[in-house]
Amino acid sequence: MxxxxxxxxxxxxxxxxxxxxxxxxxxxxxVENPMMIGHRGAMGYETENTLASINKAVALGAAMIEIDVFQIASGELVVFHDNELDRLSNATGPITSFTWEALQEVVLEGGHSIPLLKTVLDQLAGKAALNIELKGPNTAAPVASLLKSYLSHGTWEEEGLLISSFDWALLFETRKLLPKISIGVLTEGPPLEAIPVAKQLSAVAINPYYKDLDATIVAQIHAAGFKVYTWTVNTPEDLKNTKTLGVDAVFTNYPDRTF
Structure with a gap:
């Protein structure tokens, strides 16, 4: 016994x-390694939002590339981050006031030029996923129109595209125009406040600043049914810390860095 x-x-x-x-x-x-998203390409190595930066991010193994988009005066969609040209180029003034003819004369740092969104879509197809951040006003409709042409021809699939913006009104417009497209809700304030909006949008992710996150917030976002794509994480220490929080992806200027 x-x-x-x-x-x-x-x-x-x-x-x-x-x-x-x-x-x-x-x-x-x-605790898997989060997906690496090349921020404006690989801007730690090449001038941001240029073809060189985007190609560098692909070469470094980024699973997704993030770019910023404006519509300029002549109607084209161009890849650029700032409202003004001053910081990165030999020109001044708001980018939206330029025609494509005039913009082709603008030289960026490193001798690069500002690319068209169409050119990026053509060159990146089949190489990596693409996150298009709607930067300028009234960009939702022209971006949706352009993407529809690529989707209809099979050059791109919805699964390879993510639309994001800090301007949530543009995301609601995008959802009406592209019912199946993936959407990421960018936040600058408390990340949990984006959950109701993300639900209305049927978004796939909430994209907060990494310093606004802790493990509890990440868990709450996950519990609500959304992934967490956090920006912009560059140092080895910060990369390691964000991994321990359980985030799903990080935007980084150095997509070759490890966790």
Whole structure:
């Protein structure tokens, strides 16, 4: 009887140890490396939002490339981040006031030129996913129109595209025009405040600033049914810390860096 009792205790202990090991293994599996999104291409190495930067990000293995888009005075969609040209080029003034003919004379740092969104879509197809951030006003409709042509020809699939913006009104317009496109809700304030908006948009992700996150907030966003794509994470220490929070993807200027 005593032997049976001791045997029962040993079996129970073994089962508990096995269970703890299994739980630990499951937790380890959950802490996978987040997806690396090349921020404005690979702007830590090349001038941001240029073809050189985008190609560099692809070469470094970025799974997705993030770019910014404006519509200029002559109607074209161009890839650029700032409202004004001053910081990065030999020109001044708002980019939206330029025609495409005039913009082709603008020289960026490093001797680069501002690319058309169409050119990026042509060159990036089949190489990486693309996150288009709607920067300028009234960009939702022309971007949707352009993407529809690529989707209809099979050059791009909805799964390879993500539309994001800090201007949530543009995201609602995008959702009406592209019912199946993936949407990421960019936030500058408390990330949890974006959950109701993300639900209305049927978004796939909420994209907060990494310093606005902790493990609890990430868990709450996940519980609400959304992924967490956080920006902009560059140092090895910050990359490691964001991984431990359980985020799904990071925007980074250095897509070759490891966690």
């Amino acid at each position: 005593k032997k049976q009792f001791l045997s029962h205790i040993l079996i129970n202990r073994f089962l508990w140890v096995f269970l703890l090991v299994l739980i630990h293994a499951c937790n380890m599996e959950k």
